[in-house]
Amino acid sequence: MFRRDFTKRQRTIIHFISLLSFELDKSSAIIPKLQDFELCGISSTKIKAELVELAEAQVIIWDKDIHEFKMNLNFEEWRVAVNSKWMESRFQDLLLINKRHSEWQ
16 A cells, blocks of 8 residues: 555545455445545545546456445556655565564563
8 A cells, every 4th residue: 555656535545445344354345325435534526536546546346336345455456656755675674673573572
């Protein structure tokens, strides 16, 4: 997630879908009305365009017939620009630092 250059709205939508699916040990979330996205602060006038963009970028899978939203966990398929500040090597260093820190406690 942090590696990609998502807008604030897109991050909020992804987080909302994740909460309604992964937090319940499900692979997808049913969100019956687009208006329901207002619960996470996205206005009903903006949500459809954001969802279409996320679906076209292959970040989410949206079954409009049954109102199902699923995260595409194959991140390599995502068509979203990489955050220009992302440094994989530094991230790996931070992971190692935190792994060692948890082993010391």
